[in-house]
Amino acid sequence: MEKIIEIKHLQKSFGQNEVLKDINFSVNKGEVLCIIGSSGSGKSTLLRCLNLLEIPTSGDILYHGQNILEQNMSTAVYRAKMGMVFQQFNLFNNLTVLDNCVVGQVKVLNRNKETARKTAMEYLDLVGMSQFINAKPHQISGGQKQRVAIARALSMEPEALLFDEPTSALDPEMVGEVLKVMKNLARSGLTMLVVTHEMGFAHDVANRVVFMDGGVILEDDVPDVIFNNPKNERTRIFLKRILEV
Amino acid sequence: MSASANSSFIEWVIFIAHDYWPLFLRGAETTLIIALTGTIIGFGIGVLIGVIRTIPIDHTTNLIKRIVFKIVNFILLCYIEIFRGTPMMVQAMVIFYGVALLYQIHLSTYFAGIFIVSINTGAYMAEIVRGGILSIDKGQFEAAHAIGMTHAQTMACIVLPQAIRNILPATSNEFVINIKDTSVLSVIGVTELFFNSKSLAGTFYAFFQVFSITCIIYFIMTFTVTRILRYFEKRLDGPSVYTIHGSQTVPEAEIKIVGREKQ
Numbered sequence: 001m002e003k004i005i006e007i008k009h010l011q012k013s014f015g016q017n018e019v020l021k022d023i024n025f026s027v028n029k030g031e032v033l034c035i036i037g038s039s040g041s042g043k044s045t046l047l048r049c050l051n052l053l054e055i056p057t058s059g060d061i062l063y064h065g066q067n068i069l070e071q072n073m074s075t076a077v078y079r080a081k082m083g084m085v086f087q088q089f090n091l092f093n094n095l096t097v098l099d100n101c102v103v104g105q106v107k108v109l110n111r112n113k114e115t116a117r118k119t120a121m122e123y124l125d126l127v128g129m130s131q132f133i134n135a136k137p138h139q140i141s142g143g144q145k146q147r148v149a150i151a152r153a154l155s156m157e158p159e160a161l162l163f164d165e166p167t168s169a170l171d172p173e174m175v176g177e178v179l180k181v182m183k184n185l186a187r188s189g190l191t192m193l194v195v196t197h198e199m200g201f202a203h204d205v206a207n208r209v210v211f212m213d214g215g216v217i218l219e220d221d222v223p224d225v226i227f228n229n230p231k232n233e234r235t236r237i238f239l240k241r242i243l244e245v
Numbered sequence: 246m247s248a249s250a251n252s253s254f255i256e257w258v259i260f261i262a263h264d265y266w267p268l269f270l271r272g273a274e275t276t277l278i279i280a281l282t283g284t285i286i287g288f289g290i291g292v293l294i295g296v297i298r299t300i301p302i303d304h305t306t307n308l309i310k311r312i313v314f315k316i317v318n319f320i321l322l323c324y325i326e327i328f329r330g331t332p333m334m335v336q337a338m339v340i341f342y343g344v345a346l347l348y349q350i351h352l353s354t355y356f357a358g359i360f361i362v363s364i365n366t367g368a369y370m371a372e373i374v375r376g377g378i379l380s381i382d383k384g385q386f387e388a389a390h391a392i393g394m395t396h397a398q399t400m401a402c403i404v405l406p407q408a409i410r411n412i413l414p415a416t417s418n419e420f421v422i423n424i425k426d427t428s429v430l431s432v433i434g435v436t437e438l439f440f441n442s443k444s445l446a447g448t449f450y451a452f453f454q455v456f457s458i459t460c461i462i463y464f465i466m467t468f469t470v471t472r473i474l475r476y477f478e479k480r481l482d483g484p485s486v487y488t489i490h491g492s493q494t495v496p497e498a499e500i501k502i503v504g505r506e507k508q
Binding site for chain 1: 382395487
């Protein structure tokens with residue numbers, strides 16, 4: 001299988017605090033990978049390193065075999081290939097829903113406005129937000145914002161999409177609409193890395209689940225094994241605690 | 246018309262206003278033009294400096310860049326501190342007579358006035374703009390960076406439009422202050438409203454009468470400007486309604502968002 005990203009000995013510290021310790025794993029094309037673990041285990045930092053929002057302290061990130069941490073690699077080009085969906089949506093507040101999806105295509109991919117608008121409409125339609133293209137972010141609900149954020153990331157036609165706890169800031173009744181969009185995306189064969197607390201989603205949709213604790217990957221397996229027959233004691237404790245509630 | 250020592254206050258005011266209105270008008274015009282030009286140029290200076298001073302610099306930036314940034318930042322800081330820390334009246338004296346003495350450049354008082362108000366406003370605006378940029382949520386920068394936009398693109402398309410909207414009230418404030426503070430330019434002989442009023446009051450020895458008129462004119466100018474700028478602020482917020490795009494049942498429906506409007 002074609003490897004999109006390969007991470008080797010990734011380490012990240014904030015001052016004295018070592019958040020990621022020697023992370024090794026790879027992501028194949030078309031894979032849906034969920035990263036689970038308790039708060040502070042380094043899941044989000046790992047995802048942010050993959051988009052270079054955090055610069056790793058040491059280690060390598062290979063994108064199609066090319067090290068993106070080397071000077072000659074363009075950060076902008078790489079970032080455009082790795083879409084990111086944030087917990088807090090982070091839609092551009094000064095732009096309409098449509099322009100949120102257009103601005104990146106025009107500025108980064110140098111597409112002309114007409115093409116960009118068409119592409120944006122296509123993906124806004126996919127997430128069920130094409131009716132709201134004239135609205136400003138403050139006029140729509142949290143679930144709608146997150147769907148627009150997904151459309152914005154998709155409009156860049158990335159190779160993989162990174163989700164950083166996409167439903168954690170949503171009202172319970174809006175979680176469903178976002179998860180539904182994500183499920184459809186997963187089915188369409190998009191490569192996805194999802195940091196999540198939605199165990200149901202991880203169980204049903206993921207091809208692979210990674211359990212992180214204390215800045216290391218403790219377990220990396222198919223969902224069936226992680227959820228029903230975890231090898232690591234700490235995975236068991238974590239799942240017991242989170243599924244009991 | 247005429248007035249004498251026996252005339253009442255009202256008679257005096259009517260006489261002065263009737264006979265000398267062109268003087269007030271020209272003064273008010275000069276005041277407005279200097280204040281407006283100065284505010285606009287000062288705003289430009291402020292945005293430029295605000296943007297430069299918020300360029301992200303950390304240990305990953307290369308050394309030469311960091312040194313250049315440090316030096317530029319220091320110079321800008323000196324400019325801001327000096328012009329915020331001294332009265333504009335003194336700056337006017339120093340600059341107007343300074344360039345004449347040191348460089349034999351004799352500025353027109355009009356140009357000198359605009360120059361002084363501009364750089365003075367620039368110093369204040371620089372900090373206002375910096376504050377405006379810092380007030381924008383970090384998530385906006387991250388989202389823009391995450392889709393591959395450069396720092397400059399992020400600033401131009403995402404951050405500055407929001408920051409400038411947020412600092413508009415502070416900018417209107419600067420404009421109003423400038424309308425009033427151009428009066429200090431009378432010390433270098435700029436024929437603005439205060440200067441003209443003073444000449445007129447001296448001629449008739451009618452200070453109270455003349456300056457009552459001046460007072461009203463200043464107030465009308467500042468009040469009108471405040472209202473106009475408030476109107477533009479509202480306009481910039483965009484419509485509080487949006488149209489549903491091509492809904493199947495209702496091709497064009499308007500949705501009014503009640504209670505979510507920003508004040």
